[in-house]
Amino acid sequence: MNCPDKSFYFRSTEIVAKELIGKKLVRNTSNTYSKTRVRLSGIIIETEAYGFRNDSASHAFNGLTPRNGIMFGEVGRAYVYLVYGNHYCINVSARSDKIGAGAVLIRGLYPIEGRMIMRRLRKSKQVIDLTSGPGKITQAMNINRAQNGMDLTNPKNDLHIEFGVELPSFDVIATTRIGISRAIDKLWRFDCKNRLEHN
DNA sequence: TCGATGATTGAG
């Protein structure tokens, strides 16, 4: 498996969000039970694109703040933030040259490696509930603010995105984004159309 | 400072 070139993320967030479907999010972390290192991974099956001045729902819409700096910086990095005081969301920073900021929210995974560990981190939930939401993904993969800013294009990092995943052909559909109150008309949510086995 | 809001989840 290999990681994409940074140029992959130097494109509009819509394109990046769409093409991240089918790629693999990988997390190496310590197993709190056995104290050993474990590799967790899942195929990305749902994403959302967030822009800059063209997107009133984006954290970057009103300009640079202490929180959203990653969206304005080098592309291909993890933007992790706490939402609703309860859950972390993980994004990948992306933007074309002409846009000053952006990110792609990873909303859904098809769990591949380390399902039993994920199950424990998620408190023994059914497999279908392990990573079917942004807050669930970070909980299942032990992702928090410590990973904010991590370079996801470096395969040596404990959090990264791998390409070259073997998958049967699949279609991606675009729909409206979830959980936002502004720019609700944009079709910037991307979903893997065909169902992968979820058990 | 202060208050409103939020890229969610799980329980009832």
Place this chain on the structure above:
DNA sequence: TCAATCATCGAA
């Protein structure tokens, strides 16, 4: 349908 839960950000 609704509470949990708190960092963030703009306004005061």
